[in-house]
Amino acid sequence: MLIQFRVENHRSLRDEQTLSLVADSTLDPADPRLIRVPGFEEALLPAVALYGANASGKTNVVGAMGFMREVVITSQRLWEPEGGTPQEPFALSDKATESSLFEVDFLLDGKRHRYGFVLDSAAIEEEWLYTFLDGEARVAFERKGETFEFGDQLADENNEVIASLTRGNSLFLSAAAQNNHRLLRPLYGWFGSMWFEFHQGATPSIPARAQLLRRIFGAERQLSLFSDIESELDVRERQRESIRRLLQSADIGIKDIKIEKQKLLFMHRAEDPAREVWLPLSAQSAGTVALLNIAVPLLDVLAGGGLLCIDELEASLHPKLALELLRLFNDPKHNPHGAQLVFTTHDTNLLGNTLGEPPLRRDQIWFTEKDQAGATHLYPLTDFHPKQQENIERGYLQGRYGAIPFLGDLLAKGD
Incomplete structure (x- = not known):
């Protein structure tokens, strides 16, 4: 299960942005929709929605998660040895020549892991994996360029041999999975359990x-x-x-x-x-x-559990059907393994109570907004501390939380 995702310098995500699926403990901690894992203190959310204006960067948040998955799954197996990496940095500033960072915090078989990497257009600069024991992060492995250090948890495996087979533009995790590393292959499989649906405007x-x-x-x-x-x-x-x-x-x-x-x-x-x-x-x-x-x-x-990411949910689903999709994830009977849904949408019905009880908790609602430099900022509704009876749908449409088009500017340009 995903705890949080962190990214920096990918497409419009110029600065470090974090998407958290940890439930806000001040919002009905006994909510039956929440995912609880023995040994992990915080409850997790079964779904989060990303709202924002067109071209605000919603798709880039989901796309960054998909990019990280593809690097893990394909870098050792499919990338050309001298082909560099498909890095896509922020193009509108000096960040265009800097490295990009990707990191996930997740639970697998009840154990917490933190895995990430830094890459530029040529190679993997850094890579790390930490496993949590008794609430403390322990080093599984750390990599800087072609230098690898391994913790005691991986001591019994052929780490040095696999490290020697890991190309400069390939992840060690990817190489380890290709060489059937007993301890790391399940982590590779966690990335493989992700699904991504991007709306391409075609059937x-x-x-x-x-x-x-x-x-x-x-x-x-x-x-x-x-x-x-x-x-x-x-x-x-x-x-x-x-x-x-x-x-x-x-x-x-x-x-x-x-x-x-x-x-x-x-x-x-x-x-x-x-x-x-x-x-x-x-x-x-x-x-x-x-x-x-x-x-x-x-x-x-x-x-079986896993992560489903859908871009532009309303492009394929009627609002009532989108509501039913959310209910499936929010219902432990239909979601016994803690599967999670991350989706982008413009459907404000999911923010209010037009379709009955509000389908989204307030900590399940996130926004994206671009600044004047073209950089995307990702932030949760809970940053605004809305009152319990506040109409979230109306507040969003009125611009109370940002993340809506600047209609005045558009009209002025059309005059």
Whole structure:
């Protein structure tokens, strides 16, 4: 589970910015939506929303997290040895020639880790991993250039051999995973459990994800021979229930999904309520396909834990459907493994009570705003200490928290 993400000098994120998923202890600490992990004192949030004007840098925050994941997953395996790195520094100042920093604080199997790195356009300058024991950070490894130091926790592994195989433009964590490092491969897997959905303005397709849907809605004979059948069936049924609930909330006429002869079939509402009409994936609308494109990673993280990041949530989902998505993450019954959702949006319905009880806690709301130099600033609603009865949606639209377009300037330019 993600505790916090820190980034500096990536695209419009010129200065150090931090996104925290730690719950504010002054806001209903007994809230059942919060994620609690034995041995970790602070409760975590199952979801956070990023609001802000167009081009304010919301996407860059999510993109920075995705960039960090890609460096971890691909630097040793796919990058050219002499190809440098794909660094994207802030381009509008001297920062364009400086290094970029990325760091995550996270929980894995109940243990807290802090991992990060610094890179420039040519190579990895620094890399570090700290593991927390009894509340104190202990060095697992530290790297500066081609110099590595290892803590006692990694003493039994072939660290020096792997370090010698780590290229200048590759992460040690990436190289360790490629060489089956027993202790570091699970951390590499944590990054692999992340999903990112970026709105590209095009209709998404799901051929690469159909396999997961087939597994969820497939026959019992497809279960692993080594799994606990009853437990696996219970997980499957929760997944099926979640996707049915999502599709029914979308009101797109789909009542159920099944697998038949390795093909996904969707049951549509017919004029005769007693009649079942099953249609293939190829017959579904673009909106249905877009919904399924999100549903697949959604079900994956809900089933096993993980992080789902969605850019422009409202681009694919109706407000009521976005609300249902939030409810799935906020409901421990559907989210038993502490999966988390980070998303950008302009949908102010999620800030108020138009759709019933406010779907977001106040510590789940973050804003981005650009200054006159083009640098993005990321900050939480809680910085403003809003009163308990304050209408957050109205306050946001009135500019009380910043992060909205400067309409006056736009109108002046149009005169």
